[in-house]
Amino acid sequence: MGFAVSTTAHVSAYTSTGPSLQASVGSGAPGRIRPQPPDLAVVWDGSQLRPLTDKDRHQRVNIFTRHRMAMASAAAAPPQAVHPGRVPSSTLLLFSRRLPRPPPRRRRRPYRLLAAASAREMPWPHVLTVAGSDSGGGAGVQADIKACAARGAYCSSVVTAVTAQNTVGVQGIHVVPEEFIREQLNSVLSDMSVDVVKTGMLPSIGVVKVLCESLKKFPVKALVVDPVMVSTSGDTLSESSTISVYRDELFAMADIVTPNVKEASRLLGNVPLHTISDMRSAAESIYKFGPKYVLVKGGDMPESSEAIDIFFDGKEFVELHGHRIQTRNTHGTGCTLASCIASELAKGATMLHAVQVAKNFVESALLHSRDLIIGNGPQGPFDHLFKLKCPPYNVGSQPSFKPDQLFLYAVTDSRMNKKWGRSIKEAVQAAIEGGATVVQLREKDSETREFLEAAKACMEICKSSGVPLLINDRVDIALACDADGVHVGQSDMSAGEVRELLGPGKIIGVSCKTPAQAQQAWNDGADYIGCGGVFPTSTKANNPTLGFDGLKTVCLASKLPVVAIGGINASNAGSVMELGLPNLKGVAVVSALFDRQCVATETRSLKSMLINTCSRA
Ligand SMILES: Nc1ncnc2c1ncn2[C@@H]1O[C@H](COP(=O)(O)OP(=O)(O)O)[C@@H](O)[C@H]1O
Ligand SMILES: Cc1ncc(COP(=O)(O)O)c(N)n1
Ligand SMILES: [Mg+2]
Structure with missing residues (x-):
C-alpha cells in the first residue's frame, strides 16, 4: 500500500x-x-x-x-x-x-x-479470518467472529470450506473453489483496511498458495497462522500435503504460528511430543521455518492439571501456565485463542501480551461455560460472549457489572508495595497476570497527584486485559481516571451519593457487616457488597471478625452479590467458598497476594484452588 x-x-x-x-x-x-x-x-x-x-x-x-x-x-x-x-x-x-x-x-x-x-475518526481494529465454517458454530469462522467481537475487534471472513460438523465430529467437507477464495480475499483486502489476518482451516496446497499471493499483494500489520489440520474429534481438515507449503511459504510470512501438540508433531514429521521439554524443542524447530514467534499449545496434553502453552521468540521461552478447566466444552479453543491474539495485535498489543490476554480469555470463557449443554457429542462449544450474561438480581442495575467478576478480587495495599519495592502498577500487572478477576486500588498514603498517575497507568493495564478497576473511597480519583467503579466503607460517602456522581454505568461496592447495611447498600443502588472480616486480619486495625456465621447471615439477607473479605488466603479460601452460599461470588484478598515475593504466582495458585473448590461443589 x-x-x-x-x-x-x-x-x-x-x-x-x-x-x-x-x-x-x-x-x-x-x-x-x-x-x-x-x-x-x-x-x-x-x-x-x-x-x-x-x-x-x-x-x-x-x-x-x-x-x-x-x-x-x-x-x-x-x-x-x-x-x-x-x-x-x-x-x-x-x-x-x-x-x-x-x-x-x-x-x-x-x-x-x-x-x-x-483524523478524529475512530479506527476499529480489524481482523480478517481466513478459515472454514463450522455448522455447529463452535469452531472455525463462527468462533473467530465471536472471539473478535468479544475482544472489541471487527471481524471479516473469507470462507475456505464449509463443514457439516457438530459436537460428535465432522460429517462432511465442501471446499470452496480456489478462485472464489481469491475473489473473497480481493474483495475484503482491497477495501476494508484489515489490520491483522488470522488463518484457520486451509484445506489444500492451492488455498495456501492463493492466500500467500493475496498477502503479498495486500500486506497487513500482522499474520497469525493457526495451522489447523485435524479437529479435536480426529477428523482431517487439511490435506497432509499442505504441510510442505505451510512450512515453506506461509510460516515465513507469519508473525506467530500457533500449533497444538498434535499439529506441532505433524509439522515436524510426526515426532512424539509428550513433555514440556518436547514442546520447547518443537517450538524451536518450528521457529526455524521463519515465523517471528511460535506458540505450542498444550490444551490437549494428557494428564496435566494445568493447561501449559510454550511461547518462543527465537531467543527465550515463556511457559504460560493456565488452569485446566474440567469441562467437555472445549471445541474451538484453538480458533478462539488465535482470533483473540489477532484482535489484541490489531489493537496494538505486543505479541507476548496479546498471547497472555488471549489465554486468559479462553480460560475465563471455559470456566463460565463449563456446565453449558449443547449437543450430545463429546466436544461442546463454549460461550465467547459470557460477559454479556446478566444474572437475575442484576437486571435493572448497571450493565457493566457481572457478579462473576468478584471471583478473585485483588485489593492492593500501598504499604505492602513499598515493603516489597514494587509500584502500584507492577502489583496490578502481576495480579492480573496471575488471573485476578477484578482489582481495587486501596491507597492510604499517596499524594493525590501521585495516586492519580498510578491509577491511570493501572487503568490502561486493566482495560487491555478486560479486568475492571475499582478505586477505594476516592470518587475524585475514579472520575479523573475513568475507573470502572468505586468501593466505599460505612464511614465513606454513601453508595447513593457515589452513584449520583459516577452515573449509572459504573460499579459500586459497599463494605457491610450486617443485614441492615446490606439492605441499605441495595437501596442506595450498589452493585455488590464486601462482607468481612471473615478472619482476623492485619490490614485493618480494630476490625471485628464475623466468622462463617456472620458471613452466612449477611449473605442470606443480601439482595446483592457478595465478596468475602478479611484474612482470606490459600489455606482458608476453599472453606469460604465451600459454604455454598448462592450469592457469595468470590473472595477479596490483600496480604495473601501482595505481602508476598511473587504476586503473580500467589494469585495463580489461589485461583487454581478456588477453581478446584468450585468445580467440586
Ligand atoms: N480445559 C482447558 N482449560 C483451560 N485452558 C485450555 C483447556 N483446553 C485448552 N485450553 C487452552 O486453550 C488454548 C487452545 O489450546 P488447544 O486446545 O491445545 O488448541 P486446539 O484447539 O488447536 O487443539 C490454549 O491456550 C490451551 O492452553
Ligand atoms: C471449520 C473448523 N475449523 C477449525 C476447527 C478446529 O477446532 P477444534 O480443534 O476445536 O476441533 C474445526 N473443528 N472446524
Ligand atoms: Mg483443543
Whole structure:
C-alpha cells in the first residue's frame, strides 16, 4: 500500500496557489473511483496546511482505504467547493494532479482531492479470518467472529470450506473453489483496511498458495497462522500435503504460528511430543521455518492439571501456565485463542501480551461455560460472549457489572508495595497476570497527584486485559481516571451519593457487616457488597471478625452479590467458598497476594484452588 508521501516542497508549491486553493472533486459516482497514489498529502489543521508527520502517516491506511466513504461525502458537495476552510480541522487531504481536463488559463494544474478524512475518526481494529465454517458454530469462522467481537475487534471472513460438523465430529467437507477464495480475499483486502489476518482451516496446497499471493499483494500489520489440520474429534481438515507449503511459504510470512501438540508433531514429521521439554524443542524447530514467534499449545496434553502453552521468540521461552478447566466444552479453543491474539495485535498489543490476554480469555470463557449443554457429542462449544450474561438480581442495575467478576478480587495495599519495592502498577500487572478477576486500588498514603498517575497507568493495564478497576473511597480519583467503579466503607460517602456522581454505568461496592447495611447498600443502588472480616486480619486495625456465621447471615439477607473479605488466603479460601452460599461470588484478598515475593504466582495458585473448590461443589 505504499504511496508517495509529500515533501515540504510539494506543500509550498501547493500553498503558493494562494487563497484560490479549491480542490476540485471528481464527479463520478463514489463507488467507481479507484484508489490511486496521491501526488500530494498534507494536513489541514484548522488554520493552515502543514506537511505530514509520522503520526499522520500512521492514519494513512485508514484514510486511504476509507476512500469511498470520504469521497462520498466530498462528492456530495458541489464541484469546486471543497475548500480547506470547509473541511473539519485535523483533516488529511490527499491530492492528485490527474485532473481529467486541466482548467484553462492555469499554469499549474490544480490538484484533485482524492480523499479527505477527519483524523478524529475512530479506527476499529480489524481482523480478517481466513478459515472454514463450522455448522455447529463452535469452531472455525463462527468462533473467530465471536472471539473478535468479544475482544472489541471487527471481524471479516473469507470462507475456505464449509463443514457439516457438530459436537460428535465432522460429517462432511465442501471446499470452496480456489478462485472464489481469491475473489473473497480481493474483495475484503482491497477495501476494508484489515489490520491483522488470522488463518484457520486451509484445506489444500492451492488455498495456501492463493492466500500467500493475496498477502503479498495486500500486506497487513500482522499474520497469525493457526495451522489447523485435524479437529479435536480426529477428523482431517487439511490435506497432509499442505504441510510442505505451510512450512515453506506461509510460516515465513507469519508473525506467530500457533500449533497444538498434535499439529506441532505433524509439522515436524510426526515426532512424539509428550513433555514440556518436547514442546520447547518443537517450538524451536518450528521457529526455524521463519515465523517471528511460535506458540505450542498444550490444551490437549494428557494428564496435566494445568493447561501449559510454550511461547518462543527465537531467543527465550515463556511457559504460560493456565488452569485446566474440567469441562467437555472445549471445541474451538484453538480458533478462539488465535482470533483473540489477532484482535489484541490489531489493537496494538505486543505479541507476548496479546498471547497472555488471549489465554486468559479462553480460560475465563471455559470456566463460565463449563456446565453449558449443547449437543450430545463429546466436544461442546463454549460461550465467547459470557460477559454479556446478566444474572437475575442484576437486571435493572448497571450493565457493566457481572457478579462473576468478584471471583478473585485483588485489593492492593500501598504499604505492602513499598515493603516489597514494587509500584502500584507492577502489583496490578502481576495480579492480573496471575488471573485476578477484578482489582481495587486501596491507597492510604499517596499524594493525590501521585495516586492519580498510578491509577491511570493501572487503568490502561486493566482495560487491555478486560479486568475492571475499582478505586477505594476516592470518587475524585475514579472520575479523573475513568475507573470502572468505586468501593466505599460505612464511614465513606454513601453508595447513593457515589452513584449520583459516577452515573449509572459504573460499579459500586459497599463494605457491610450486617443485614441492615446490606439492605441499605441495595437501596442506595450498589452493585455488590464486601462482607468481612471473615478472619482476623492485619490490614485493618480494630476490625471485628464475623466468622462463617456472620458471613452466612449477611449473605442470606443480601439482595446483592457478595465478596468475602478479611484474612482470606490459600489455606482458608476453599472453606469460604465451600459454604455454598448462592450469592457469595468470590473472595477479596490483600496480604495473601501482595505481602508476598511473587504476586503473580500467589494469585495463580489461589485461583487454581478456588477453581478446584468450585468445580467440586
Ligand atoms: N480445559 C482447558 N482449560 C483451560 N485452558 C485450555 C483447556 N483446553 C485448552 N485450553 C487452552 O486453550 C488454548 C487452545 O489450546 P488447544 O486446545 O491445545 O488448541 P486446539 O484447539 O488447536 O487443539 C490454549 O491456550 C490451551 O492452553
Ligand atoms: C471449520 C473448523 N475449523 C477449525 C476447527 C478446529 O477446532 P477444534 O480443534 O476445536 O476441533 C474445526 N473443528 N472446524
Ligand atoms: Mg483443543
